[in-house]
Amino acid sequence: xxxxxxxxxxxxxxxxxxxxxxxxxxxxxxxxxxxxxxxxxxxxxxxxxxxxxxxxxxxxxxxxxxxxxxxxxxxxxxxxxxxxxxxxxxxxxxxxxxxxxxxxxxxxxxxxxxxxxxxxxxxxxxxxxxxxxxxxxxxxxxxxxxxxxxxxxxxxxxxxxxxxxxxxxxxxxxxxxxxxxxxxxxxxxxxxxxxxxxxxxxxxxxxxxxxxxxxxxxxxxxxxxxxxxxxxxxxxxxxxxxxxxxxxxxxxxxxxxxxxxxxxxxxxxxxxxxxxxxxxxxxxxxxxxxxxxxxxxxxxxxxxxxxxxxxxxxxxxxxxxxxxxxxxxxxxxxxxxxxxxxxxxxxxxxxxxxxxxxxxxxxxxxxxxxxx
Numbered sequence: 001x002x003x004x005x006x007x008x009x010x011x012x013x014x015x016x017x018x019x020x021x022x023x024x025x026x027x028x029x030x031x032x033x034x035x036x037x038x039x040x041x042x043x044x045x046x047x048x049x050x051x052x053x054x055x056x057x058x059x060x061x062x063x064x065x066x067x068x069x070x071x072x073x074x075x076x077x078x079x080x081x082x083x084x085x086x087x088x089x090x091x092x093x094x095x096x097x098x099x100x101x102x103x104x105x106x107x108x109x110x111x112x113x114x115x116x117x118x119x120x121x122x123x124x125x126x127x128x129x130x131x132x133x134x135x136x137x138x139x140x141x142x143x144x145x146x147x148x149x150x151x152x153x154x155x156x157x158x159x160x161x162x163x164x165x166x167x168x169x170x171x172x173x174x175x176x177x178x179x180x181x182x183x184x185x186x187x188x189x190x191x192x193x194x195x196x197x198x199x200x201x202x203x204x205x206x207x208x209x210x211x212x213x214x215x216x217x218x219x220x221x222x223x224x225x226x227x228x229x230x231x232x233x234x235x236x237x238x239x240x241x242x243x244x245x246x247x248x249x250x251x252x253x254x255x256x257x258x259x260x261x262x263x264x265x266x267x268x269x270x271x272x273x274x275x276x277x278x279x280x281x282x283x284x285x286x287x288x289x290x291x292x293x294x295x296x297x298x299x300x301x302x303x304x305x306x307x308x309x310x311x312x313x314x315x316x317x318x319x320x321x322x323x324x325x326x327x328x329x330x331x332x333x334x335x336x337x338x339x340x341x342x343x344x345x346x347x348x349x350x351x352x353x354x355x356x357x358x359x360x361x362x363x364x365x366x367x368x369x370x371x372x
Contacts, residue, residue: 002107002131006114008176008183009133011125011154013140013147018164020081022139022173023121024088029173031089035118038085038093039110043126043150045100067102070109071095081123091115100126107131119178125150128157132287134183135159135176159290160185179226182286187293189273191224192265193217194258194314196236196251201362206280207240209366216282216360218242223284224277232269234261253330258314259337260330266323278314280360282369292317292349299347301340306351313337315357 008026012019020040027036044064073082073093085093094113098106107130114120125148128136138151138158162171176185195207195217202209207217214222217233217240224231233240233248240248249268253260262276273296275289292302296317303316314337322344329339340346351357360366 002104002111004107004110004114004120004131004133006118006178006181006183007110007120007122007133007135009128009131009136010121010123011128011136011138011151011158013138013142013151017140018162018166018169019123019139020084021164022137022162022169023123024084025169025173026121026176027085027088027090030119030121030176030178034178035115036090037113037115037118037120038082038088038090039113039120039122040081040085040093040095041106041122041124041127042095042097043100043103043124044097064097064099068096068098068106068109071097085121090121091118096122098127103127104130119183125154128154134287135185135290137162137171139164156294159187159294177226180223180286184227184286186229187227187273187290188271189228189275189293189296189317190269190271191228191231192234192262192269192274192276192318193221193224193231193279194234194261194276195240195279196234196261202360202366206360206366209360211282215242217279219282220277220279220284221246223286224275227286227289228275229271230269232265232274234265236261256330257335257337259326259335259340262318262337263323263326263330266318266320266326269320272320273317274320275317276314278359281315281357282360283358285355285357288349288351288355295347295349298345300344301346303341303346303348304351304357305348306357307353311338311341311348312351312357 010019010023027038030036073086076083076086082093082095096106107127110122136157136159139162142155162169209216211219221231221243231246233246235248236251249265251261252264295302300319300322304312322340325343326340360369
């Protein structure tokens with residue numbers, strides 16, 4: 001899988017879904033803040049002798065020599081999709097034609113087109129099987145009986161389905177931004193930040209450890225705030241200062257450990273999907289969080305597993321639907337949240353080998369983190 005940093009992929013379930021309109025709307029919104037490049041990708045399938053659009057076509061693709069060809073668009077004002085991208089405000093636009101067997105090479109080419117400190121927007125479905133953008137939007141409805149095969153095979157990777165009624169989109173395009181070198185938008189979900197622990201092994205309140213000039217709890221909050229519709233704070237008793245616009249939920253199940261805090265927040269959350277994390281994880285890998293959110297469409301719990309088999313129970317996605325069973329466990333005296341997993345639809349996702357969900361539990365952990 002080839003990573004394409006600072007990129008947004010736009011696909012579609014079929015024709016006339018508003019795919020290029022959406023890509024151009026993104027360009028118009030983002031060009032005021034960032035340099036934007038854009039690519040129209042056409043995949044040529046083996047044995048195809050007619051235009052992939054379903055008509056006779058112009059023959060340019062089927063007669064192409066070689067495995068891929070990249071052409072820069074130099075003429076704004078035309079009817080071609082690449083011309084429309086320039087008209088929308090893209091600094092550069094290209095048409096990338098690629099044979100199906102060379103999609104991996106095309107993904108490598110895409111990574112070269114990302115502008116420095118800017119954003120690349122590209123249209124495709126099929127290339128998602130070999131490349132990982134920051135965000136993947138798909139135009140149209142998955143319930144459409146005429147969904148393209150390339151779209152159907154990519155449904156599991158879609159961050160947000162978007163519907164276009166011919167005039168407007170059911171998505172706030174202005175909410176997309178570039179934060180910490182990654183394209184993000186607030187998901188229709190809540191983040192739950194657990195900040196009610198005793199910090200007994202740290203020797204002081206870990207919530208206020210200095211991380212890059214701000215308290216740890218604020219540092220973690222700022223990473224979550226850009227990717228979720230709301231961030232809820234789970235606290236034991238006293239509110240945490242410095243986060244005035246955050247709903248802070250007192251623990252209603254004292255002396256029951258983290259599961260009591262999670263249950264208390266789920267009772268107050270307005271969202272079905274809730275990503276839960278401890279406040280002592282200073283770096284939140286948003287790529288893993290986004291993958292978990294995608295998987296949560298079909299599961300009640302999504303929990304990461306490291307290479308040793310350890311479950312990251314406090315870096316997981318919990319549906320509000322598990323709340324009744326969670327309360328039953330608490331009332332029975334059970335404090336281990338993992339005891340919930342075999343009783344509901346739980347999905348286990350491997351943590352990539354290069355990724356480290358580092359917790360700051362002790363003073364030594366903190367000093368090691370500061371040392372890099």
